[in-house]
Amino acid sequence: MKNVNAAKQNREGQWVDVCAVEELPPNSGVCALVADSQVAVFYLTKDKTIYAVDNYDPFSKANVLSRGIIGDVKGEVVVASPIYKQHFSLKSGQCLEDASVRIATYPVRVVGDRVQLGHREAVGQPFCRR
Amino acid sequence: MTKQTLVVIGNGMVGHHFLETLAGSDVRDRYEIVTFCEEPRLAYDRVHLSAYFSGKTAADLSLVQSGFYEQHGITVHVGDKAVAIDRDRRTVTSEKGIEIGYDRLVLATGSYPFVPPIPGHERKGCLVYRTIEDLEQIVAAAQTATIGAVVGGGLLGLEAAKALKDLGLDTHVVEFAPRLMAVQIDEGGGAMLRHKIEALGVQVHTGKNTTNIGDGDERRHKMQFADGEELETDIILFSAGIRPRDELARAAGLETGPRGGIVIDNQCRTSDDAIHAIGECALWNERIFGLVAPGYQMARTVVERLAGKESQFTGADMSTKLKLMGVDVASIGDAHARTPGARCYTYQNEPRELYKKMVVSADGKQLLGAVLVGDAAEYDTLLQYCLNGIELPIDPDSLILPQRDGSAGFGLGPDALPDSAQICSCYSVSKGRICEAIDAGCSDLFALKAETSASTGCGGCAALLKSVLDSELAKRGLEVNTDICEHFPYTRQDLYHLVRVNDIRSFDELIEQHGRGLGCDICKPAVASILAACWNDYVLNDEHAGLQDTNDHALANMQKNGTYSIVPRVPGGEITPDQMIAMAEVAKKYNLYTKITGAQRIDLFGARLEQLPDIWKELIDAGLESGHAYAKALRTVKSCVGSTWCRYGVDDSVGLAIELENRYKGLRAPHKLKMAVSGCTRECAEAQGKDVGVIATENGWNLYVCGNGGMKPRHADLFATDLDRETLIRYIDRFFMFYIKTADRLQRTSVWMENLEGGLDYLKSVIIDDRLGICAELEQQMAAIIGTYQCEWKTTISDESKRKRFRHFINSDLPDSNIVFVDERGQIRPTREEERKHIRVAVVG
Numbered sequence: 001m002k003n004v005n006a007a008k009q010n011r012e013g014q015w016v017d018v019c020a021v022e023e024l025p026p027n028s029g030v031c032a033l034v035a036d037s038q039v040a041v042f043y044l045t046k047d048k049t050i051y052a053v054d055n056y057d058p059f060s061k062a063n064v065l066s067r068g069i070i071g072d073v074k075g076e077v078v079v080a081s082p083i084y085k086q087h088f089s090l091k092s093g094q095c096l097e098d099a100s101v102r103i104a105t106y107p108v109r110v111v112g113d114r115v116q117l118g119h120r121e122a123v124g125q126p127f128c129r130r
Numbered sequence: 131m132t133k134q135t136l137v138v139i140g141n142g143m144v145g146h147h148f149l150e151t152l153a154g155s156d157v158r159d160r161y162e163i164v165t166f167c168e169e170p171r172l173a174y175d176r177v178h179l180s181a182y183f184s185g186k187t188a189a190d191l192s193l194v195q196s197g198f199y200e201q202h203g204i205t206v207h208v209g210d211k212a213v214a215i216d217r218d219r220r221t222v223t224s225e226k227g228i229e230i231g232y233d234r235l236v237l238a239t240g241s242y243p244f245v246p247p248i249p250g251h252e253r254k255g256c257l258v259y260r261t262i263e264d265l266e267q268i269v270a271a272a273q274t275a276t277i278g279a280v281v282g283g284g285l286l287g288l289e290a291a292k293a294l295k296d297l298g299l300d301t302h303v304v305e306f307a308p309r310l311m312a313v314q315i316d317e318g319g320g321a322m323l324r325h326k327i328e329a330l331g332v333q334v335h336t337g338k339n340t341t342n343i344g345d346g347d348e349r350r351h352k353m354q355f356a357d358g359e360e361l362e363t364d365i366i367l368f369s370a371g372i373r374p375r376d377e378l379a380r381a382a383g384l385e386t387g388p389r390g391g392i393v394i395d396n397q398c399r400t401s402d403d404a405i406h407a408i409g410e411c412a413l414w415n416e417r418i419f420g421l422v423a424p425g426y427q428m429a430r431t432v433v434e435r436l437a438g439k440e441s442q443f444t445g446a447d448m449s450t451k452l453k454l455m456g457v458d459v460a461s462i463g464d465a466h467a468r469t470p471g472a473r474c475y476t477y478q479n480e481p482r483e484l485y486k487k488m489v490v491s492a493d494g495k496q497l498l499g500a501v502l503v504g505d506a507a508e509y510d511t512l513l514q515y516c517l518n519g520i521e522l523p524i525d526p527d528s529l530i531l532p533q534r535d536g537s538a539g540f541g542l543g544p545d546a547l548p549d550s551a552q553i554c555s556c557y558s559v560s561k562g563r564i565c566e567a568i569d570a571g572c573s574d575l576f577a578l579k580a581e582t583s584a585s586t587g588c589g590g591c592a593a594l595l596k597s598v599l600d601s602e603l604a605k606r607g608l609e610v611n612t613d614i615c616e617h618f619p620y621t622r623q624d625l626y627h628l629v630r631v632n633d634i635r636s637f638d639e640l641i642e643q644h645g646r647g648l649g650c651d652i653c654k655p656a657v658a659s660i661l662a663a664c665w666n667d668y669v670l671n672d673e674h675a676g677l678q679d680t681n682d683h684a685l686a687n688m689q690k691n692g693t694y695s696i697v698p699r700v701p702g703g704e705i706t707p708d709q710m711i712a713m714a715e716v717a718k719k720y721n722l723y724t725k726i727t728g729a730q731r732i733d734l735f736g737a738r739l740e741q742l743p744d745i746w747k748e749l750i751d752a753g754l755e756s757g758h759a760y761a762k763a764l765r766t767v768k769s770c771v772g773s774t775w776c777r778y779g780v781d782d783s784v785g786l787a788i789e790l791e792n793r794y795k796g797l798r799a800p801h802k803l804k805m806a807v808s809g810c811t812r813e814c815a816e817a818q819g820k821d822v823g824v825i826a827t828e829n830g831w832n833l834y835v836c837g838n839g840g841m842k843p844r845h846a847d848l849f850a851t852d853l854d855r856e857t858l859i860r861y862i863d864r865f866f867m868f869y870i871k872t873a874d875r876l877q878r879t880s881v882w883m884e885n886l887e888g889g890l891d892y893l894k895s896v897i898i899d900d901r902l903g904i905c906a907e908l909e910q911q912m913a914a915i916i917g918t919y920q921c922e923w924k925t926t927i928s929d930e931s932k933r934k935r936f937r938h939f940i941n942s943d944l945p946d947s948n949i950v951f952v953d954e955r956g957q958i959r960p961t962r963e964e965e966r967k968h969i970r971v972a973v974v975g
Binding site for chain 1: 616617647648649650651653654655672673675676677678679680683684688690691692739935938939940941942944946948963
């Protein structure tokens, strides 16, 4: 499949511009297409942090995690799958119900008013404190 | 090992209980089990027989779960009476000619109603009150009658009087003794009971010896009494006590008592070791036990004996508590103070129509008996004092005197009860057994009832059971944590109250003031529902959108592959051809899979997130609106076609269903709500399987509540009868708001009611009698919700920023390429996993 985001890739190569910060709904998620990956992007107002993980739910095998409810389980910031309700850490991608399952995370940064995502599993900040 | 044959004669309450207990025991497999049932139907609940007149059917009263006997390999001969026992050959012969050899025989033949040999007692219209066939005859006779008389003012006689009253007859009770319920209660209690029953419109005649029944001048019969007075009536119901059915045993030469009854020993054995007798046919220690609990005890004794245990039947407590025509009456132990040296305390309150008496031992330390009329709240406590020999407080009368200083009184705490204390007498469940069940993990009433059967018989011990549960949980430091989740130290009910009282309008406000952390997928949807039930804002407002559960989040039902299904509202199931065409056109255009739902609607499957607004634009333009199938809210009001078309319908069920659906549409609740309206008692809309069901009668509407289908189906309970439309709607308004206000999250109305202390009666007192004084408030809150209804999809499509939520990608208009369908039976379906391997999926996470 053609990489529709090629045009949006900035000069640093690694970072992909996805949307303006104000396009992120507060305490909720959106899905961004980055290269061939679907990325769930969440904006948590309480700690003013943007998190990015895979949108693909390995349990239901559907691209739905951006539509899950976010919150915390004993302090760990998580998204709950909207299909079968497993929780995934937004910082590490670890599934809380099944130690053998982890989803990928993505580095996030904000440049000006734009949200940018790094490559899948790339080393770097998994989230961005504004 | 070859199996022995065990034959049970009689399939009444006790016979069935015996089989049920045997089927659940270790020795079940040792026997080939055969039972004879004289009546045309399997065992049913004779204790609650009068419920037949307030709407219950024979099926509702049945005690035998469908398939129970088949499942346990028990052979039942229904409608076939055992007519002979040959003890030498050890065989039983039935009326239809079946002959079966037995190794063990259990007689559970019950009793028959005693009809005094008054001249004229066999006249047409002279009936008895024991079987469902008797009830059918009473109903038939009542159709052409205006006056009914019951001969016998005992417990059953008053039940029978209630039945006649429910049938709309002018009702008389004729009692030979000088007072009502002479066996169970004393003179003072009997007088109070009479006063209360007469106030309900039943005429009571005590000290009346009927000498003749002949033709009446005005009515069908004339009853003549020894004192020269007369009573004219159309129906005479004899309820003058019971006599054991011992004719089979007698003919077989078993020992019987001089006044009837099959003589048994402590093992419930008759004079023939191979034959047992249990229930009302058995005579133990020269006594017949006319209550169900002792019969059950005998049944258990026999099963335990078969299993080789040292079980004995050593008599039974005959204490009773019941509601007669709405009047609480209770009798404990030695109610007549016949024990030598016994002394009494009596409290009588004429304005409030209360009568309470305690009988104590000569030293004042033990409770021997009690009588309660008008209010039996102290029954549980007094019974425990009496049965367990617990020493009375220094001022014993404090137990029955009203507490005017606001203190809780001297009720016996559950801690004071020994482990042997019997909590449930119907199923003989001790406090020790309940504690075991709690240790095994039962932490609520629902689980406890299922595990121990406690409180599933007459239900009289429900409050006591609850207090034992609470106290035991607290003792284990296990007081069930009722917090909704780790973010709020509150129950759902508490949160509802906080939101209402403090005028809280958002989740952020609530968690900041009353919670901690970020919230989660438990508390967020629960709070979203509470906020909607209180303030009814648009659910996808910025501050609410992130709280919504999977389906509310997209105002559609998410399916396994991440696509959605769409259910437009079809109020009452009434739909125009144009609306059907509009739906069909949308389904065709977007290639959606279509299916008729169980709730008289049409479901369109396979819509992608980004298609939802366009699809809804077209549906709304065609005059359709959101069906809220995605929400914990009112779903649908199912209806039959009703009197408009149906030859049998007695009222317009479709019209009422549409009115109700439009009234409550969009109402957010702790769980989904389903309703139905049937136009006659044939019940084609299955209203008795809904949270709220309405059935048309000749005189208005009957209201049923707290039914559901699903995993644990439950029939709804009759809540009120013959209501006019206005009252009906008022009750439903109150019922829904009270449920929304007090239920736990994801608790259907059925479980909610079963966990309410006092259950259905309590609910009636709140909704009908306004016991809590909140009905006006509930109605007002409902009016506010109805007044602020909006079609959420209409609001969504008319706001560009809201429509944006429905893109799959925030940075691309491409669809999710992981969603792939294949064709099946001419429509789409999601690919299965193995099929997907053969289809190249370009975009994966």
